[in-house]
Amino acid sequence: MSDAGTEPLYQARIPIYPRSVKGPFRNLKWGILGLAYGVYFLLPWLRWERNVGPDQAVLFDIAARKFYLFGLVVHAQDLFWLAGLLMIAALLLFFVTGIAGRVFCGYFCFQTLWTDLYLLIERLVQGDRAARIRLDKTPWTAGKMMRKGMTHLLWLLAAFWTGLTFTLYWDNAPQLIVDWFTGRAPFAAYATTLFLTATTYVMAGLAREQVCTYMCPYARFQSVMFDADTRIVAYDAARGEGSQGRHKVSRELKSQEQRHQQGVGDCIDCGYCVQVCPTGIDIRNGLQVQCISCALCIDACATIMQSLGWGKSLVRYTSEKQAAGEPSRIWKPKTVAYGLVLLAAASALGWSVGHQAPLEMSVVQMRQPLFVRLSDGRIQNNYELHLENKTDEPLRLAITMRGLAGAELDVGRLASLELPPQRSLRVVARVRWQSHHDIKGSRSFFFDVIPQRRRDVGMVSAPATFYLPGRED
Amino acid sequence: MGDTKAKSPGAVQTTGHAWDGDIQEFNNPLPNWWLWAFYATVVFALVYWVLYPAWPVGGTFTKGVMNDITFVDSDGKKVTTHWNTRALLLKDLQDGKEARLSREYMNKVAAAGYSEILGDAEMMAFTRSVAKGLFGDNCAPCHGSGGQGVIGLFPNLADDSWLWGGRIEDIQNTIGQGHLGFMPAFRDTFNDKQLDDLAFYVLSLSGNKVDEAASARGKILFQTDAGGCYYCHTKAGTGLKSQGAANLTDQIWTIADVNGATDLETKKERVEKVISSGVQRQMPHWSDRLSAAQIKLLTVYVHELGGGQ
Numbered sequence: 113m114s115d116a117g118t119e120p121l122y123q124a125r126i127p128i129y130p131r132s133v134k135g136p137f138r139n140l141k142w143g144i145l146g147l148a149y150g151v152y153f154l155l156p157w158l159r160w161e162r163n164v165g166p167d168q169a170v171l172f173d174i175a176a177r178k179f180y181l182f183g184l185v186v187h188a189q190d191l192f193w194l195a196g197l198l199m200i201a202a203l204l205l206f207f208v209t210g211i212a213g214r215v216f217c218g219y220f221c222f223q224t225l226w227t228d229l230y231l232l233i234e235r236l237v238q239g240d241r242a243a244r245i246r247l248d249k250t251p252w253t254a255g256k257m258m259r260k261g262m263t264h265l266l267w268l269l270a271a272f273w274t275g276l277t278f279t280l281y282w283d284n285a286p287q288l289i290v291d292w293f294t295g296r297a298p299f300a301a302y303a304t305t306l307f308l309t310a311t312t313y314v315m316a317g318l319a320r321e322q323v324c325t326y327m328c329p330y331a332r333f334q335s336v337m338f339d340a341d342t343r344i345v346a347y348d349a350a351r352g353e354g355s356q357g358r359h360k361v362s363r364e365l366k367s368q369e370q371r372h373q374q375g376v377g378d379c380i381d382c383g384y385c386v387q388v389c390p391t392g393i394d395i396r397n398g399l400q401v402q403c404i405s406c407a408l409c410i411d412a413c414a415t416i417m418q419s420l421g422w423g424k425s426l427v428r429y430t431s432e433k434q435a436a437g438e439p440s441r442i443w444k445p446k447t448v449a450y451g452l453v454l455l456a457a458a459s460a461l462g463w464s465v466g467h468q469a470p471l472e473m474s475v476v477q478m479r480q481p482l483f484v485r486l487s488d489g490r491i492q493n494n495y496e497l498h499l500e501n502k503t504d505e506p507l508r509l510a511i512t513m514r515g516l517a518g519a520e521l522d523v524g525r526l527a528s529l530e531l532p533p534q535r536s537l538r539v540v541a542r543v544r545w546q547s548h549h550d551i552k553g554s555r556s557f558f559f560d561v562i563p564q565r566r567r568d569v570g571m572v573s574a575p576a577t578f579y580l581p582g583r584e585d
Numbered sequence: 586m587g588d589t590k591a592k593s594p595g596a597v598q599t600t601g602h603a604w605d606g607d608i609q610e611f612n613n614p615l616p617n618w619w620l621w622a623f624y625a626t627v628v629f630a631l632v633y634w635v636l637y638p639a640w641p642v643g644g645t646f647t648k649g650v651m652n653d654i655t656f657v658d659s660d661g662k663k664v665t666t667h668w669n670t671r672a673l674l675l676k677d678l679q680d681g682k683e684a685r686l687s688r689e690y691m692n693k694v695a696a697a698g699y700s701e702i703l704g705d706a707e708m709m710a711f712t713r714s715v716a717k718g719l720f721g722d723n724c725a726p727c728h729g730s731g732g733q734g735v736i737g738l739f740p741n742l743a744d745d746s747w748l749w750g751g752r753i754e755d756i757q758n759t760i761g762q763g764h765l766g767f768m769p770a771f772r773d774t775f776n777d778k779q780l781d782d783l784a785f786y787v788l789s790l791s792g793n794k795v796d797e798a799a800s801a802r803g804k805i806l807f808q809t810d811a812g813g814c815y816y817c818h819t820k821a822g823t824g825l826k827s828q829g830a831a832n833l834t835d836q837i838w839t840i841a842d843v844n845g846a847t848d849l850e851t852k853k854e855r856v857e858k859v860i861s862s863g864v865q866r867q868m869p870h871w872s873d874r875l876s877a878a879q880i881k882l883l884t885v886y887v888h889e890l891g892g893g894q
Contacts, residue, residue: 175682480731484743484891485844487835492744492892522892529706538710542892 125322127248128392130231131241131384135411144219145228153273156280163504164533172282178534185534187502190468196461203457205330207450209337211442213344217331218405223323226274226316227390230267237263241387267317268309275308321391325402335401340432341440345405347396348435352379352426358396368422378422385409385427395427470569471507472500473561475576478540483579490520490544493578497559500536507531508564511541515557516578519545528564547580554579637668656680691715695878699753702885709885716886719879723871724887732890736842738866743890746837750826751894757884763870766829768817770863779806783814784856788843790822790833793852840864 160169160182171180179186186193208215217224238244238259250256279301280288291297292305315323324331338344352358354377361380365371368378379396386394388409391402395409407429414425433440478494486492501507510528513521521527522542531537541559555578563569598612615623633639637649648667655665656676666672678684690711694702702708721730728734732742740748748766749759775783779802785795786803806812808820817830824830831839838844841855871880 478731480729481733481741481743484733484741485836486744487746487832487837489836494743494890524709524889524892525704526706526709531706537706538713539706540709540713540889 126392128321128390129241129244129387130390130392130408131387131412132235133384133388133408133411133415135408135414137407137411141219141228141406141408145225148220148225149229153277156277156285166284168284170281171284174282184465184468185502187500189472189500193461193465196457196464200454200457200461203450203454205334206337207447207454209334210339210342210447210450213338213342214331214334214403214405217324217334218407221404223315223328224390224404224406226270226312227320229270230316230320231390233266233270234263237266264317267313271309271312271316272305274312275305278308279305321402324391324404331401331404339446341442341444343429343431344399345395345403345407345410345427346399346430346432346435347385348426348428348430349377349396351377352396353377368420378417379426380416380420382416384412384416388412468502469572470501470503471509471561471563471572472498472502473559473572473574474498475559475574477577477579483581485547485581486544489547491547491578491580492542492544495541495543495559495576497539497541497561497574498536499531499539499561501531501533503569504533505566506533507566507569510562510564511539512560512562513541513543513557513576514560516543516545516555519543519557519578543578545578545580552580552582687715691878695881699881699885703753703888709889712882712885713889716882719875719883720886723875724883727868732887734839736838736845737840740839741837741891742887744837745891745894746832746835746839747894748824748826748829748831748839751888751891753884753888753893755826756887756893757880759868760875760880760883760887761870761872764829764866764868766864766866766868768830768859768864770861771812772861774812775806775860779803779812780857780860781853783807783812783860784853787822787833787856787860788849788852791836791843793849795849 155170156168158169159167160180161167162180165178165180165185166173168180169182173180177188205216234244238247247256247259276289276292279292282304283301288297288301292301319327354372354375356375357377358379358381359365359371359376360382365374365376371378385396386392386409388411389395390406390408391404393400393402395403409427410425410429413427417423417425431440474497476496476498478496482493484492484494497511499509508528508530511521511523511526513519520543522544523539526539529537529539543557557576557578558573559576560571560573562571599609600612603609634647635650636652638646639649640647652668653665654668654672654676655663656672656679658664658675664672690708694708694712697705697708702712720728720732724732727739728742729739734741734743745751747755749755749764771780782799782803783806784803785799786801786807789795789800789803807814807818807822809815817828818824818833819830822833824832836844841852841859843852843855846852846855871883875883
């Protein structure tokens, strides 16, 4: 225990008070945030005309096993698309990270977006960085309690609306929201909303950069995809440090010429780049695992450099090679390979979605009994046909069979039946066939279901097996 | 918390007491997260005691408030009880979304005529899914889970031979009223030679190649009052449905396992055994065990098994 050099495994959080900044990257991030929130918070309210099914544009109906995505209805059998979507997402992450670094982390990740929103709330209620530090140091007064309380209240409201919005994707939004507040919604709706309220509040309000630094697996394995050509946010040490290092602005080191004469770099060590960093690192120390490439330090330094009239930001997007003055290239075997695989996966998914079968059939043999001898000596096998109509129109279907010469098909009075839109049905089919002395065991054949009066929906076939007594008498 | 961290790593606080000069006690306080989780469970328990059944009091117990469940018991009475999972299950079985849908469909099928049900794919699918359970609970012990029956004991319902008639109304009658299947034993009526002759004739009815002279002698026994077989089986051998008498001209054997034998001698022996011992079978009536709607569903289900008539 008391060995020298043993460090505690627990690292207490060092409070971070990110300062606000203005600039092109900040504007870009606000734009992405607005777009993402617009989509996320408004999408459940978008209505969509359908012949059958709910009039909600995006609805994941677990109970009915159908996902509605605008004009597309994803059925349970189509769920392998989700696997395709996840593969595409993974490949896109590999592809983009290889070229441009942690773009996802810095601009699109939920953690980044919601932390940005929470920081905005914090700033509006408690003021900017300096005011927040001061507020945390003052003793608890009514005013401080009011400000802190108001911050947490607004955070909770934002978290709650986030959780509730997520819940709205799984049921008819206008109805569910009324049910939610009148106590008539299903338990799952309350549980989901409250769970997401809690996680949003804790992750974006309390844990923040610790999620990226300690919890997130992507943060760790993205660095594996980095190479010397990957775009990173980096400090231009050559220009910033000169030969004598950085120095604050002082009487002798006021103008750029004075500093250059004395070998001092352009960095005036104002600390703005550190203050704006949401993960609390100093970008001037080089590429670090905590850096989420949010590029706010670029904006910060640009602001300072502009006000001094010393040119561009000392922090910029570059690559290790570029920073060292070597040519840097984007299209390398690795990125090209990722790109091709990504393209292939996306095309395969697109093709599969575009060619969704409008009518499906599967056949289940009724095995108890496997076959029955009829009074005229023929053998009968029974089958259950599962028919599913994925179109928005009712389908008039004729059930036939082929492949067993002389066999009789009996589907009772359902030889021509109407299958309602977006519905599935099970129909029992009996097949009777003369037992042949030269055929023992089994014989394969096909069931065909033929849509009537529809040119756009083709015939669907499914294989089946006819079983005969193993031993002939 | 703050000052313990400030100390050098690895140093452990003591409680401050010293016994016998140098014996001290380490102080390893519980982590705060653990402590707060503990307090949370205490608060949880307090709320739980108020809401749910909790404390035994004498011969009874505290019932909790605001978590009452109302359901209809087996006598049709409305019962409101304190929270318990059994009542919750009963309520869900009665009021759940699926229960309501199922009831709705049940009413629809109960109100529909047979020909309406047979011509509607959705009602047929519903009937099959409900009747499969009814059949499994009530019929399968004898007739088998797929209605295949047992040769010699219970008729096969999956073929197209119907002892008591295969039309919808026949099947409904059979299920509702039950049947006593009876064929007298003829071991005292016929001698061995007559039994042989009769068995050959019966086998010849379904196309077996037999000794024609013996078959002709059997035919006389069958079709005259000497044997009297035709009373129930009719002169053509097709059987009277009203008596549940088997059709002897088809390929289906429900008592003697003729199809399971390869040589004529075994076939003859099996038929002879039935003639000499007779048959006595009983199917109970189900009208006072199953509701009219349930019998209706089962009727359609059984009708569909073999294709019906």
